[in-house]
Amino acid sequence: MIEKLTFWVTIMVTVTLCLVVNAMVGVFLYGLFLPNSVIDNKDIFPIIGPSFQTIIGGFIGLITGIKIGQNDD
Numbered sequence: 001m002i003e004k005l006t007f008w009v010t011i012m013v014t015v016t017l018c019l020v021v022n023a024m025v026g027v028f029l030y031g032l033f034l035p036n037s038v039i040d041n042k043d044i045f046p047i048i049g050p051s052f053q054t055i056i057g058g059f060i061g062l063i064t065g066i067k068i069g070q071n072d073d
Contacts, residue, residue: 006066010066010067013059013062013063014063017059017063020059021052021055021056024051024052024055027048028044031044031048
């Protein structure tokens, strides 16, 4: 029972991570191709960079914690 729950939690976390990263890449590309009068291209990297690091680091830590905790029988 625990293995099945762990599997589904891992799948949900992985799918959520993929959706969030795809959405952030879409927003990044949208902002990159806007005219510089709307948003300057040099302002995009400082805005989106920390978000990428925080979200990806958090999800990878969660997946790692699930997998390590799965072996504690």
